[in-house]
Amino acid sequence: MQVFHTIADLRYYLLLQRLQGKSVGFVPTMGALHVGHLSLIEASRLANDLTVCSIFVNPIQFNNPDDLARYPRTLEADCVMLDIARCDVVFAPSAEEMYAEKPVLKFDFGDLERVMEGKFRPGHFNGVGIVVAKLFNIVQPERTYFGQKDLQQVAVIRRMMIDLGFQMEHNVCATLREADGLAMSSRNRNLTPDERQIASHIYKGLCNAKEALVSGKTTAEVQEGMTAHFAEQPAFRLEYFEIVHAHTLQTVEAIQPIGETALCIAAYLGKVRLIDNVIF
Numbered sequence: 107m108q109v110f111h112t113i114a115d116l117r118y119y120l121l122l123q124r125l126q127g128k129s130v131g132f133v134p135t136m137g138a139l140h141v142g143h144l145s146l147i148e149a150s151r152l153a154n155d156l157t158v159c160s161i162f163v164n165p166i167q168f169n170n171p172d173d174l175a176r177y178p179r180t181l182e183a184d185c186v187m188l189d190i191a192r193c194d195v196v197f198a199p200s201a202e203e204m205y206a207e208k209p210v211l212k213f214d215f216g217d218l219e220r221v222m223e224g225k226f227r228p229g230h231f232n233g234v235g236i237v238v239a240k241l242f243n244i245v246q247p248e249r250t251y252f253g254q255k256d257l258q259q260v261a262v263i264r265r266m267m268i269d270l271g272f273q274m275e276h277n278v279c280a281t282l283r284e285a286d287g288l289a290m291s292s293r294n295r296n297l298t299p300d301e302r303q304i305a306s307h308i309y310k311g312l313c314n315a316k317e318a319l320v321s322g323k324t325t326a327e328v329q330e331g332m333t334a335h336f337a338e339q340p341a342f343r344l345e346y347f348e349i350v351h352a353h354t355l356q357t358v359e360a361i362q363p364i365g366e367t368a369l370c371i372a373a374y375l376g377k378v379r380l381i382d383n384v385i386f
């Protein structure tokens with residue numbers, strides 16, 4: 107496995123590989139890897155000659171400095187995991203390498219970023235858009251791989267790819283979960299043992315809401331049920347629960363065709379902010 111820290115070295119290496127006719131799959135991450143990330147590596151390996159994984163904690167997508175400071179950084183352990191998973195290339199640049207100058211470009215994703223994560227984390231998706239566009243330009247993959255857990259990020263990147271004319275294939279892979287249903291996330295390691303024991307209430311709440319919709323309850327009734335569910339869990343602070351169209355992320359009042367309704371949630375458990383979603 108090759109590890110690169112500079113854009114120039116990575117580009118030169120990938121150029122040599124492309125001259126040999128090799129296709130490239132790309133998995134962008136912020137590190138602190140888990141099995142969910144490795145499933146993206148596996149999906150890329152099955153479809154491409156070469157798999158590149160970036161590890162970069164992007165400072166400009168954090169609107170909370172404390173959240174940025176708490177984000178786990180485990181590059182050495184991540185590289186061991188990626189080597190075992192047979193990833194071909196790791197790109198782990200510094201912030202100075204990625205941002206030689208402070209970006210002045212601003213992305214506006216319209217209604218996609220005015221709800222859910224965008225509503226509570228202003229500026230977040232501008233930072234996501236800038237770093238992903240830069241990484242796409244650096245790696246120039248044939249295919250990219252993202253996890254469904256970050257559903258709004260997936261929608262924003264899809265929009266950016268369309269608007270900017272990126273031609274690579276955009277693959278979204280299913281969320282992997284722990285045995286109790288908690289979505290795998292780099293942030294989970296920040297939970298205390300006691301918090302980890304109850305963290306699965308987020309997924310249980312989503313499953314209860316989905317069942318309630320299937321049974322014929324209105325979206326308003328389901329919203330009330332979710333609020334009540336978390337009122338009984340004082341360790342949590344529910345930030346939002348939304349029933350939306352899976353692609354536009356706009357609120358819906360009835361179940362949409364198969365694959366088009368998403369139940370999305372964000373909640374704090376102690377100091378850790380967790381997000382999750384399920385799609386019909």
